[in-house]
Amino acid sequence: QLQLVESGGGLVQPGGSLRLSCAASGFTLDYLAIGWFRQAPGKEREGVLCISSSGGSINYADSVKGRFTISRDNAKNTVYLQMNSLKPEDTAVYYCAARRAPAYCSGYVTSFASWGQGTQVTVSS
DSSP states (O other), X not given: OOEEEEEOOEEEOTTOOEXXXXXXXXXXXXXXXXXXXXXXXXXXXXXXXXXXXXXXXXXXXXXXXXXXXXXXXXXXXXXXXXXXXXXXXXXXXXXEEEEOSSOSOOSOGGGOOEEOOOEEEEEOO
16 A cells, blocks of 8 residues: 655745655555645645656746755655745645556646645744
């Protein structure tokens, strides 16, 4: 059974950095697309970045271009979201989600069947 566990969230000052991790178990990343989504209070969940089973990545949020990157470590079966130059508007619960068959990226919440529990990121001075 596919399971996802996020970690790495926390409180950071504006301009700071965080790296979120999404550890997958039950399936290898070779067969999964992994998306990072976020949901701020009172807002809909939105796609941020995604990495496909072949390793290609897509950015779905213009607001994070040039600041956030996605990567994966196949040996650890883990996907990372590196967040730099953080802003207060990046404050949200961040979720990773997995999609297989097809294992290519999508920015739609409904395209992903498996979700992690979420990790809170708060950007504040």
